[in-house]
Amino acid sequence: xxxxxxxxxxxxxxxxxxxxxxxLDGEVIRDVDIRLGYNHRGLEKLAEEKTxxxxxxxxxxxxxxxSHSHSTCYTQGVExxxxxxxxKRGIYLRFLVxxxxxxxxxxxxxxxxxxxxxxDTFFMYTWRDREVVMDILEMLxxxxxxxxxxxxxxxxxxxxDLQKKKILDSLDTLRRRTEYYLKIxxxxxxxxxxxxxxxxxxxxxxxxxxxxxxxxxxxDVAQDVRxxxxxxxxxEVPFEVATATTCDVLGRxxxxxxxxMQCYNIIEFLLKNLxxxxxxxxxxxxxxxxxxxxxxxxxxxxxIHYIRSNGTDKPERLKVRAPTLANYPxxxxxxxxxxxxxxxxxxxxxxxxxxxAERAVTLVNARSGQEKVVLMSELRRQAHERWKKAPLKKxxxxxx
Amino acid sequence: MAALKTLLYIFVYPGLxxxxxxxxxxxxxxxxxxxxxxxxxxxxxxxxxxxxxxxADFIKLLAKEDIVPERADKGLFTVLPVFGIAAVATAMLLxxxxxxxxxxxxxxxxxGDIVVLLYILTLPTLVFFLAAWSSTSFFSTIGGxxxxxxxxxxxxxxxxxxxxxxxxxxSWRLAExxxxxxxxxxLLLPNIVGFGVSVICLQAKLERTPFDIPHAExxxxxxxxxxxxxxxxxxxxxMTDVEMVVGSGLVAAVFLGGFPGGVxxxxxxxxxxxxxIIFLLSVIRALTSRIRIDQVISFSWKYLAPLAVLQLLITxxxxxxxx
Amino acid sequence: MRVAAFLPxxxxxxxxxxxxxxxxxxxxxxxxxxxxxPFLHPELCIVCRACVRDCPAExxxxxxxxxxxxxxxxxxxxxxxxxxxxxxESCPTTPKALEMDHLFEIAAFSRWDLKKEWEYVKAQVKPKxxxxxxxxxxxx
Numbered sequence: 001x002x003x004x005x006x007x008x009x010x011x012x013x014x015x016x017x018x019x020x021x022x023x024l025d026g027e028v029i030r031d032v033d034i035r036l037g038y039n040h041r042g043l044e045k046l047a048e049e050k051t052x053x054x055x056x057x058x059x060x061x062x063x064x065x066x067s068h069s070h071s072t073c074y075t076q077g078v079e080x081x082x083x084x085x086x087x088k089r090g091i092y093l094r095f096l097v098x099x100x101x102x103x104x105x106x107x108x109x110x111x112x113x114x115x116x117x118x119x120d121t122f123f124m125y126t127w128r129d130r131e132v133v134m135d136i137l138e139m140l141x142x143x144x145x146x147x148x149x150x151x152x153x154x155x156x157x158x159x160x161d162l163q164k165k166k167i168l169d170s171l172d173t174l175r176r177r178t179e180y181y182l183k184i185x186x187x188x189x190x191x192x193x194x195x196x197x198x199x200x201x202x203x204x205x206x207x208x209x210x211x212x213x214x215x216x217x218x219x220d221v222a223q224d225v226r227x228x229x230x231x232x233x234x235x236e237v238p239f240e241v242a243t244a245t246t247c248d249v250l251g252r253x254x255x256x257x258x259x260x261m262q263c264y265n266i267i268e269f270l271l272k273n274l275x276x277x278x279x280x281x282x283x284x285x286x287x288x289x290x291x292x293x294x295x296x297x298x299x300x301x302x303x304i305h306y307i308r309s310n311g312t313d314k315p316e317r318l319k320v321r322a323p324t325l326a327n328y329p330x331x332x333x334x335x336x337x338x339x340x341x342x343x344x345x346x347x348x349x350x351x352x353x354x355x356x357a358e359r360a361v362t363l364v365n366a367r368s369g370q371e372k373v374v375l376m377s378e379l380r381r382q383a384h385e386r387w388k389k390a391p392l393k394k395x396x397x398x399x400x
Numbered sequence: 401m402a403a404l405k406t407l408l409y410i411f412v413y414p415g416l417x418x419x420x421x422x423x424x425x426x427x428x429x430x431x432x433x434x435x436x437x438x439x440x441x442x443x444x445x446x447x448x449x450x451x452x453x454x455x456a457d458f459i460k461l462l463a464k465e466d467i468v469p470e471r472a473d474k475g476l477f478t479v480l481p482v483f484g485i486a487a488v489a490t491a492m493l494l495x496x497x498x499x500x501x502x503x504x505x506x507x508x509x510x511x512g513d514i515v516v517l518l519y520i521l522t523l524p525t526l527v528f529f530l531a532a533w534s535s536t537s538f539f540s541t542i543g544g545x546x547x548x549x550x551x552x553x554x555x556x557x558x559x560x561x562x563x564x565x566x567x568x569x570x571s572w573r574l575a576e577x578x579x580x581x582x583x584x585x586x587l588l589l590p591n592i593v594g595f596g597v598s599v600i601c602l603q604a605k606l607e608r609t610p611f612d613i614p615h616a617e618x619x620x621x622x623x624x625x626x627x628x629x630x631x632x633x634x635x636x637x638x639m640t641d642v643e644m645v646v647g648s649g650l651v652a653a654v655f656l657g658g659f660p661g662g663v664x665x666x667x668x669x670x671x672x673x674x675x676x677i678i679f680l681l682s683v684i685r686a687l688t689s690r691i692r693i694d695q696v697i698s699f700s701w702k703y704l705a706p707l708a709v710l711q712l713l714i715t716x717x718x719x720x721x722x723x
Numbered sequence: 724m725r726v727a728a729f730l731p732x733x734x735x736x737x738x739x740x741x742x743x744x745x746x747x748x749x750x751x752x753x754x755x756x757x758x759x760x761p762f763l764h765p766e767l768c769i770v771c772r773a774c775v776r777d778c779p780a781e782x783x784x785x786x787x788x789x790x791x792x793x794x795x796x797x798x799x800x801x802x803x804x805x806x807x808x809x810x811x812e813s814c815p816t817t818p819k820a821l822e823m824d825h826l827f828e829i830a831a832f833s834r835w836d837l838k839k840e841w842e843y844v845k846a847q848v849k850p851k852x853x854x855x856x857x858x859x860x861x862x863x
Contacts, residue, residue, distance in 0.1 A: 005538055012621055026544075027693075054779035057807045118609055118690025121733060124438040128742050135754075142758035142823075148807045156812060158754065180732075187728040190610050190688040193695055340542065341613070341692045437733040441743045687729050 002030065003241030009038045013344035018353035020347070023149075024340065032335045033326055040358040045383070047318040052078050052287065053152060055315065059305075060146050062320060063356045065108060067146050068101045069298035070356070072322070073305045075150045076231060081287040081309050082152065088233070090154030094272045095232050097140065097149050099263045103174070103274025104133040105299035106256045106263075108352050110181060113253060116344040117194045122184065129177045132170050139163055147368060154280030165273050171264050178357040182257045186250075195249040199334040199346035202247060211330040212323045214259065215350045218244045218251035225297040239266050249349040285313050298323055300351045322356030409493065410581035419492055422671075424454040429675060430644075430682050437686040454641070458634050466630030473534040480531045481628075481635035487523040488642040494520070495649045496575040497670050498661055509575045514566055517574070517650060518559060524643050525551050528614065528624045531636070535627040543623025546693050547614040550604060553700035554611070558601035559709035561594040564715040565654045568722075578658025589655060590718055593688070594711035595655045597704055599680050602647045604696070606640065608681065610688040611696060648677035759826045763797055765843030765845045767820035770795050774810035774821060783810060793845040802834040854863075 002025050009017035017038035023031040043062060047055050055078075060071040072094060079086060086094075107130040114122035134144045141147035141157060149155050185191065201211065206219040216223055224241040226234045242258035244251035287309040296303045301323025310316040327350040334346050409415055428443060428451050435442030443450025468477055493508050494517045525547060532544025566572055568587060569580035581588055604611040615623035622628075628636060652673035653659070660668040691699065744751055745856050753759075756810040761783075774783045782803040806823075814821045 020780075050779060051777075053777055053809070057779040057805060057809065061805075114689065117687070118612065120609075121438050121686045121729065122689070124440060128439060138757065139754040142754075142756045142808065143806065146805075146807075148758075148809075151812070156808075184729055188689070190691050193691055194689060339692065339694075436737050436741065439736045439739060439742045441741045441745070444745070683730075683733070686733050687727055691731075 007343060013347070014352075014354075016110075016352070018352070018354050020335075020343075022335070022340075022343070027340050029335050029338050029340065029343070032332045034332065036328075036354075036358060038358075041355075044318055044320065046084070047315055049314065051285075051313045052082075052283075052315065054056050055318070056150055056152070057148060059318075059320070060148060060150075062318045062322070063353050064102065064145050064364045066298045066300060066303075066353060066356065068098055068149070069148045069303050070305075070322075071148075072098060073294045073296035073298075073303050074307070074318070075152060076296065077305050077307045078152055078287065079283070080292045080294070081290050081307065082284055083288075084153050084281060084283045086154040087278050087281060088275045089158075089277045090281075091232050092270050092274050093155045093157075093159060093279060094150060095234070096159075096267060097137070097147055097155075099266050099270070100133060100137055100140075101147075102299045103260060103263050103267075104130055105351075106260050107133065109256060109299075109348075110185070110253070112315075112347070113195075113249075113348055114191070116348045117191060119188070119191050122181075122188075122191070125177075126181060129174065129210045132173060136167055136170060139166065151280060153281035154278070155279070155365060156218055158279050159274075164274075168268065168271060173267060175261070175264050178257060178260045182254075185253050185257065192250065193252060194342075195345060196246075198249045198342045199338065199349055200248050201330055201334050205333055206247075206330065209329045209333065210326050211301075212326045213298070213351070214242075214252050214255045215301065215327050215330060217242060218255045219247045223302075225295050225302050229295055231294075231296065237266055237269055249345055252349045300353055300356075301322055301326060320356075322353065323354050324350065325357035327352075328357070402466075415493070416489055417457040419489055419642050419645065420638070423638065423645045424458070425451070426645055426674070426678055427454040427641045429639045430678055430685075434496055434686055437683065458638060461634035461637070462631050462674065464630045464633075466632060467627075469535060469537065471536045472627065473536070474603070476530060476534040477627075478632070480527050481632045481639065484524055484527040484639040485635055485642070487527065488639055488646055491517055491520040491646045492642070492649070494574065495646065496578050496653055497649070497666060508574060514562070514572055514574050514577070516652070516686070518562065521643070521647065521650070522528065522551075522555070524639060527609075527639075528558050531628070532614075532624040535624075537627050539621045539626045540624055543614045543626070544573060547607075549693055550607075550611060550696055553697045554601040554604035554704070557597050557700060557704035557708040558605065560656055560705070560712055561598040561601065562650065564594045564708075564711045565591050567712070568715045568719055570719075574653055575658075578653050578660070581657040582588070582660050585657060587718075587722070588655065590714050591655055591711065593707055593714070597707050597711065598655065599677065600653050600684070600704060602651060602677075603681055603684055604700070605647060606644055607680070609685045610691050611695065612690055613693050643679065644681070645674060648674045648681070651677055753825050753827070757823075757825050757827075758806050759824045760801055760805050760806070760829055761799055761804065761808070761810055761821055761823055762839065763799070763841050763843075764818075764820050764822065765797075765841045765847055766842065767816050767818065768775060768795075768797070769820070770845045771815060773813040773815060777809050777813040779807065779809065780805045785830040788842060794842065795845055796840060796842045798838055798840050801829060801839065820846075 001022055005022050005024055007020040007022060008014050009019045019035040021033040021035070022029050023033075035343070043058065047058055048060055056071055056075060059074040060067045062070045107126050111123040111126040111130070114120070114126065115169060121260055137147060138144045140159060140163060141149045149157060185190065201215070201219050203219045203221060205211075206216045206221050211219070211221070212223070220243055222241050222243050225231070226239075242255050242262060244254045244258075246254075275390045289311045291306070291308040294307070296305075301330045303323055304319075304321040306317070306319040307315055308317040322341055331350055334349075335343065411417060429534045431453070432442040432450065443453035446452040448455045468474055494513050496509060496652055528547045529544045532540040532547065535541075565581070566577055568591070569577040571577055571580070608615050613623075625633060627637060649670065652670075656676070658675050659673065661669055763795055770785060775785055780803045782800045782805075784798045784800070786796045786798070788796050808823050811819055811821045811823055829837065
């Protein structure tokens with residue numbers, strides 16, 4: 001007996017709204033239809049109205065957990081457009097914060113995976129240890145999320161010796177606790193029974209469906225932008241790409257924990273080899289007409305920003321391809337022939353950051369269910385027409 | 401006079417008022433212990449040490465809007481919470497709390513009352529299933545199906561484990577079983593296996609982690625309780641707490657030697673022994689993660705049922721020697 | 724795979740102090756460079772409007788009260804502010820006219836309570852010859 005059941009848009013298993021319509025056969029899932037667009041905010045259009053400098057803060061707010069990855073990916077691209085080369089110390093500090101963000105994101109994910117499996121104790125412990133990282137980030141950048149440490153041409157703040165020592169000391173605690181979590185995650189029988197063998201994605205499927213990040217690496221696809229296309233100073237830093245061969249949720253847990261250990265090594269290397277010098281250079285206000293594609297390894301996978309400039313101080317077009325968007329087709333394959341009880345775990349295993357991935361493409365008429373694909377140029381033309389015809393308000397007072 | 405005493409039993413002790421106060425205290429104990437095991441604080445500011453938090457939750461729920469879904473079976477939907485509370489409160493009357501001494505037994509104690517108690521304790525599970533079924537929402541239907549599926553898993557080991565000390569004591573009357581183990585406390589030790597099995601099965605009966613699949617929050621929203629709100633939900637939650645008290649009271653009466661010592665000391669005994677069992681239940685809850693429904697069935701039939709049968713065999717063999 | 728691998732750890736936590744900070748009865752100290760809310764040192768502002776131009780949230784407004792007396796009014800809309808401190812960075816004076824303090828408990832019941840205003844006379848920019856001194860005293 002097949003019936004279609006909606007998981008979402010509002011559901012306790014999902015942290016953000018997304019609609020997964022499952023066709024069920026008892027407790028087994030036969031098909032999944034993913035509908036996006038509930039979190040669309042019009043960021044790409046808004047980015048065209050703000051200057052290059054203001055857009056750093058805008059791109060940072062695409063996501064809360066991977067905020068620095070969007071900000072860095074954008075800043076890297078714009079620095080390429082403006083032909084500005086940030087100094088070495090600036091680059092090291094920028095990617096120090098990037099690796100700290102990776103640590104905090106993976107610890108957060110471990111807690112969320114535990115909570116989805118019902119293992120609340122694990123959730124509380126990992127998030128307690130994540131507070132160490134949040135305090136370090138607050139000390140470095142002035143805020144626990146949305147670090148705003150990037151600026152065009154480098155970073156905004158410097159690090160002194162006392163802060164360096166504090167970070168190195170907390171690395172010991174973090175290393176110890178992460179090894180403990182690996183032991184627990186792989187040994188607690190009820191937890192392993194939930195995550196082993198669940199959400200299988202074979203290596204061929206992972207490559208064919210363009211899965212990115214730990215989702216692909218758990219299926220033995222050794223793909224990491226930091227190694228394939230090194231940006232920043234990653235060509236000089238020694239680290240390994242973490243992979244696992246089990247192709248299931250347990251593999252993804254193992255990959256993320258291994259990545260955590262690699263992050264600690266990278267952070268130690270960066271702190272011990274921090275070069276002296278300035279942290280920023282001046283950047284011009286305008287960029288020459290050009291286009292650039294910037295790639296970055298976010299905690300969830302490969303993040304791509306495409307930026308086009310037309311010689312003014314505002315971008316002509318900013319397009320964001322977040323890693324979660326690339327993992328959706330793989331999720332459909334993983335969910336097929338699984339149990340209902342596994343839905344939250346499989347979905348959480350790709351580390352969904354739905355607000356990163358919202359780029360509405362298909363318009364669905366809510367009443368009739370008809371779908372229509374609209375070109376971006378068509379949407380812009382409609383927006384401009386409506387704006388031209390809108391009545392002009394004299395002395396418009398901001399409703400704020 | 402007898403009528404007054406009966407009314408006192410029903411409404412004050414060991415009846416409804418005592419059950420309300422004690423079960424909210426046990427919920428507080430469970431929540432505080434669970435929080436401390438997770439290195440956090442638990443309820444803190446309502447009353448000293450947050451002891452009034454479950455009462456505050458109950459009162460808050462009573463004040464919320466009570467919505468009955470359109471397609472739900474209204475009669476069944478409304479009556480079930482009250483029926484559930486009635487069932488578990490009745491079960492409490494059969495525990496040998498006040499009148500432990502066989503010389504002056506409780507008017508509720510009769511031969512075979514352990515079987516009746518186990519039967520009445522099955523009623524809450526049926527109430528959950530009927531509540532889920534009468535809600536007619538997708539999530540509650542799945543929750544109801546899971547409740548019944550779990551019943552097939554833990555009921556048999558629970559019965560076998562709880563009835564083993566009864567066989568050793570040679571009686572089906574709770575007061576006599578408790579008295580037997582009071583006179584021969586060393587015979588409590590061979591029942592360790594049964595004790596372990598019944599604590600785990602009690603955890604499954606109370607639908608707590610690792611067996612909280614029927615109302616797994618992250619999967620099926622609320623499971624059985626998805627459509628319940630306001631007063632009905634308050635009564636359901638109270639019913640779960642009272643079930644915890646009665647279940648641990650049963651396990652304590654049978655495995656830990658009952659509650660001797662008359663009125664005051666017996667009451668203290670009752671509190672201490674039930675809190676000990678609730679301590680074990682909380683530790684199990686903090687220790688494990690939720691397992692899937694098919695894994696519950698395979699776990700109980702592969703491990704729990706054989707262990708319960710083993711306990712039964714030990715009891716039978718020992719009875720031959722003890723006599 | 725050991726059963727109850729977690730047990731010693733959780734029992735040990737029974738005897739430790741909880742990791743929770745009992746806010747608002749206990750508060751944590753914020754670090755030195757914490758980005759709180761922006762505020763103005765009116766005697767240092769030269770009304771270059773760099774902060775107005777660079778603010779991503781359009782949270783700073785500088786209005787001309789009187790052109791002849793060189794009186795200006797700055798309004799900082801703390802309900803729009805995203806606490807990025809770009810205004811502090813763009814400010815060209817030394818010492819900076821805008822500064823971030825450590826306040827973060829600024830919640831109010833209405834957004835109009837969150838706007839702060841300063842009325843002041845524009846400060847004089849010191850001539851280039853003496854610009855090397857670290858503390859440029861501005862004449863009010």
